[in-house]
Each structure stands twice: as structure tokens, then as C-alpha cells.
Amino acid sequence: MSRELLRVDNLALSIGNTCVTKHLDLRIEEGSCWGILGPNGAGKTTLLHALAGLHPADSGHISYQGMQLDGYSPKALARERGVLFQTELSGFPGTLFETVLAGRHPHLGHLGWESPEDLQQASRVIELTGLQGLEGRNTQTLSGGERQRMEIATLLTQQPHLALLDEPSNHLDPGQQIIMLQLLREHFAVAGHALLMVLHDCNLAIRFCDHLLLLKGDGQHLAGTTRELATPENLSWLYQHPVSLQQVDGNTCLHFR
């Protein structure tokens, strides 16, 4: 019996006059990997921020591990969920190592310095994301792909229970997309953890996610297992564009005509 990490009841969310969801119910259980798909402007990012407690919802309830969102202090919440944002570049020079180490902040005491274990943890994920050798680099000189891997490394250093990711494959070359999504699955699609990611590439979503949330952009949505939802009919409905399914090397692939 797996636990619910995130529970959303009857969530209503809108941006200006656009309705993102009217009645969204979600149960994200430990070990699962969810993908959010939808057309441009459907409110995927806003929904992700609302689930993270960074954007107010119109109504409804969001709870982590059985406790309502507003019951958490910001720091305690940062141990429950981590967020990978679409790149928001800092105007400030700082090193890659400092940025990745910032992920430890929710685990430190108020004036606490990082312990040797924290430094080790940061070094370990820098290696896992293939960034070793760049520790001392100014983050402003990194390429788009390196910066995206640094963001992923920061999230891995943070070690939250639930990872909320906004287009984790952005700026990554096709090979790195697969490597990074595999890495994220290894860390979060396991006991005690889960991940939820906004993706634009439906084929990546079908390959890596076991559950999907399809956001239409007019308040309608579909949520369920990938097996149930990844049909040409649903995806044509979602994107308003004809889609067909093909089998390539035993993997299901979508083809947008």
C-alpha cells in the first residue's frame, strides 16, 4: 500500500480570465511519475506553482503527506517539495558549486554552515549530472544545457519528497534529455518520493511517466495512467491537431501529422 505524497481536492485555478482548472482532484502516490501535458498557455506552469504553494489557488485544498499546504513553514515545505523553474537567470555572478549547494538550505539550521556531508552531497550530484570540473565556473558563463543540468543538480541536492519540474528537458540535447529524465526517475520515482513534470515532448512523457494530467486550457482536464490516456484521440483533442501512434523498437511513439 503506497502513501499519498500530494493530494489535491476540488482545486479551482485561473490566470486573469483564463480558467486553468475548475475541479481538479489528484492523488500523487509515492514512487509515481506524473507528466503534465497541454497546449501553450493552458496554465501548466501556473498549476505547478500552485501545487508548490507559490501561487494562490481560487479554491480547493492541497495537502502534502496529509497536512494542508498552509500548515507548513516555508522551510518545512521546502523539504517536502522542490521546484525546477524554467530558467530565470540571476544577474549576479556566483559559482556553480555555490548554486548547487543552495539546495541544502532547507536542511540547515538558521545560522548553520553546511556540514561536510552537505558538501559531499553537492559534489556527488554534480558528478551525476556530468558537471564535474565546472564547480568553480561563474554560472553566467554556462551554456543553456549546462545551466539546466545545474538546476537539476540543485533539486537533487535539495532531496525533497516530491519534485515538481517545469520542462526539465529544456535546453538539453536529445541524449542528455534521456539521461537527465532517467536520473530524475532513479531519484524520485522510488519509495518515499514522486515526481510531477510539465513536458512538451509527448514521446518523452509516454516513455518516462506512468501517469498523465492533460490540461486543455479551458478548464477541462483528464487525469489517469499513461496507458489509459495516451491515445491518439485524447492527444488530438488536447492539442487540436491530428496525431497517430506508431511502434518503434517496441516503444510507442506519437506522430503529429
Added chain:
Amino acid sequence: MPRHPLRKSLPLLSLLVLLAIGSLGVSLMTGSVSIPAADLWQLLWHDDGSVQYRIIHELRLPRTLSAFGVGGVLALAGVLMQALLRNPLADPYILGVSGGAAVAVLGAMLLGLPLAWHAPMAFAGALASILLLFALAHQGNWNTSRLLLTGVVLAAGWSALISFVLSLSPPMQLPGMLFWLMGDLGDALTPTLPLVVLLIGLILSLWLSPALNLALLGPQRAAALGVKIRRLHIFIYVLASLLTAAAVSIAGAIGFIGLIAPHMLRLLAGSDHRILIPGAALIGASLLVLADTAARTLIAPMQLPVGVLTALFGVPVFLLLLHKSYGERT
């Protein structure tokens, strides 16, 4: 594995403490009557009834310690403003705090109020400017780009008013007003106030420093990592403004210390605020002590306003730092 941030920067911080002590020593020894290093220690602690003892205790020590306090406070305010606006080019005066102080002081001088009123008037003017900006920028949603734009416009408004007051003033009063505008430590002979302000500012900023590190990553990321970002922004704004107000009311608007000291430290030790804050305060304090020593000795018996020297020295140093940091970036 990179070394622990504290261990890595301990040698640098120790060096800066030595620099600070050295600058205090140089300032106490230098002047119309030069005092040899060998006698200085004795004179600091033992009243031998000599003129040198009185020079040190009644003139040089108060002024030197005031310079130390004001320099440290300006560097702290610079670090905080830069973190608040996420812009390494922000200085303590960018949001108009010194402009409000200047208008109040020049007004007081024009009305012929006695010297003792100048510092309280400056503080009141700075406080009025802080509150005015907060009220203007706080309507609707508070964000730092709005704060910056409103502050810069407010500062421009103050500077128009300053020109207005200057053009109304009788020629006799102009030198005093210009000295104040440039920043001058000639009247700063009560060091307790700046030192206490420095100590309180240092403690509060160090307490904020982990959150400041995250604030540099951007408001969203800071919030996601557990920082109450809106509360932090307001707190930094108030703290930085009050520190600036205190410095300005003691010594006028001394430029460049709040810009250069944080920059030097960022080049030497990176942008971790737990190191940056004490380090920049030490550099800022030492720089102003040395600049003030030069201001009162270069063309002795006449004195220069110290702000002239910090600007003359600040412009090339700043350009050099800028060049160096861009050189490293590529």
C-alpha cells in the same frame, strides 16, 4: 571536493582584520603632529599629560573611529541594496535616501539652524524619503523592479530640490553646503553612534545572510527553497535604508564606499553573504579611515571633504574591478 566555505575564507578574513587594525594605526599616527608607532600604544592607554595624548584622544581617535563606523555601515548598506535589487551596481544612495537627507540639511543651513540640528535633520529627511518611497512602491504588488524605478525617480526629484536650494543660498553658505553634499567627517567626533550602528547592522545582516544568498538566485527560487521572500525584501529595504540614513546623517553622502567594498570582496571571496558581509564591512571601514586620513593631511592645514577623495579614488578602482570581473567571466 571544494573546501568548506568558512575554512576557505578564514585566511582572507584574518587579513582584513589586520588591514583594519593597520588603517586605524596609520590614521592615529598621521597628522600635523606625527606620532611614532612606538609611542602610540603607550599614548592610547596612559595619560601622560602631553599634547600628543590630547591630540589622540580628543581629535584623532574620535574621528578615526567615526570614519571606521561610517565606512563599515556604508559597505553593509551597499551589500544589502545590491542583494535587494539583485544588481551589483546598486549603491546605498540609489533609492534616494541621501537625497532626502540632503534636502533637509541644506534647508536647515539655509534657515540658519545651529550645527547641532544638522544630523537630526538629515536623519529626519532620510526617514521621510524611506517612508515616501515605501508608500509609493507598496501600492498594489511590491516588487523590486518597481521599487528601483520609483526610487531612482525619487532620487532625481531630490537632486532637483538640492539644486533649487543651492541656487537660493547666499554665497557665504555654499562651501558648507558643498562639504556636506560631498561627505565630510570634520564634525564627526562622537564615534559611539556609528560604531553601535555598525555592530547592530552587522549582527542583523549576518542573521539574514543565508536568506540573502538564496535571494540572489531570484525570488521564485528563494521562495521554493524556503525563504519568505516578500518579508525578506521589506526587511532588507528597511535595514539598508536605516543604515544609509545613519551614515548620511553623521557624515553626509560619502560616495563609492558602498559600491567598491562589496565589489572587492566579491572578487576575492565570491558572493556568499556569510563571508561577504563581515569582509565588506572591514574593507569599507578601512578604506574610509585611510581616505579620511588623506583628506585631513594632503593639503594641510586645509582639509578636503573625504567624499572628494573616495570619488577620486573610487572611479578608477571601480573601473579596474569591473574590467577584472569581466575579464574573468570570459
